Amino acid sequence: MPGDTKGRILAVARELFVEQGVQNTSLRQISERLGITKPALYYHFASRDDLVRSIVQPLIEDIERFVRGREPAGDPRELLGDYFDLMWRHREVIVMMVRDLSTLSHLDLGARMFAWRRQIVALLLGPDLTREQHIRATVALGGMSDCAVEYADLPLEEVKPTAVEAAAVALGI
Amino acid sequence: MPGDTKGRILAVARELFVEQGVQNTSLRQISERLGITKPALYYHFASRDDLVRSIVQPLIEDIERFVRGREPAGDPRELLGDYFDLMWRHREVIVMMVRDLSTLSHLDLGARMFAWRRQIVALLLGPDLTREQHIRATVALGGMSDCAVEYADLPLEEVKPTAVEAAAVALGI
DNA sequence: GTCTATAGCAAGATAGAC
DNA sequence: GTCTATCTTGCTATAGAC
Secondary structure, three states: OOOOHHHHHHHHHHHHHHHHOOOOOOHHHHHHHHOOOHHHHHHHOOOHHHHHHHHHHHHHHHHHHHHHOOOOOOOHHHHHHHHHHHHHHOHHHHHHHHHOHHHHHHHOHHHHHHHHHHHHHHHHHOOOOOHHHHHHHHHHHHHHHHHHHHOOOOOHHHHHHHHHHHHHHHHOO | OOOOHHHHHHHHHHHHHHHHOOOOOOHHHHHHHHOOOHHHHHHHOOOHHHHHHHHHHHHHHHHHHHHHOOOOOOOHHHHHHHHHHHHHHOHHHHHHHHHOOOHHHHHOHHHHHHHHHHHHHHHHHOOOOOHHHHHHHHHHHHHHHHHHHHOOOOOHHHHHHHHHHHHHHHHOO
């Protein structure tokens, strides 16, 4: 683990991205904080985009696993809770993404997030939704991710039960 | 209204900012779409920031008026409805802001939005909140603004009643 | 009020030595 | 793997003529 420059780059980059935004962080800043030079970064990552992508990747894989590995018939409250856990696990990267959606849009993350949410709603309420159900689901899921971000510094168990409960009643379940 | 170049600049800039993000839009693009040159913009706006600020300003003033001009004793559902209307009126600019929060962070919009939301929650539930109430309020208000953005193309009356109702039950009122 | 021309800068990225 | 040096590009912004 020592000598693992690639890992250190990822850590420092994520730190800076979360702190001041992806767009407002240059490769120069990253390399300077690491005590190396800019070109050294290019030995480990093909491009700036490659670096950003590597940071977002774990979240993407986790979500895809989440929406695939479930059958629709489960307990909706449990699903809401698991979804909250997912948001919570990745809340740092989510803060980063949410603060720079337009920068990350060419990684087609906006469209993906849309698709994921639709799938999760389908798992919760079935594939055929009324507009009313759709809107309620937006309030519920949108509100829950806001919580994972806004209360990121509190202990999980002080946030999750209330957030899940509020989402559940918003959904009408 | 003709000859009002300043107004045309504002309109085109907002269009492009909403479409592709503030950060991804250059003054060159704005001037080209207008059929004028880049320096002409500087006759009407002191800087790029000045232009961005001019676009966001109406939303800011509207929110400040909203949180000031109310006494806490009103009907909470009516307040939720009026808040939804506010989000709805400015949904284009909100999309723009939300997609580039880190770019706009030097206008301290993040901090302001936080403060506004705190004030609105105080109007809804009083000044002394339990953590649980706080979390429920985050779900309710966060979910409602998500709706104003996600269903921006639908008619207001197809979205508002359900969104307000979902927010109200999430709040526990 | 709008133009041409350009200054000045910082970014991402590459070449090639060590 | 990391360095020095440099290329290229695009941006905001200004000077000054018309």
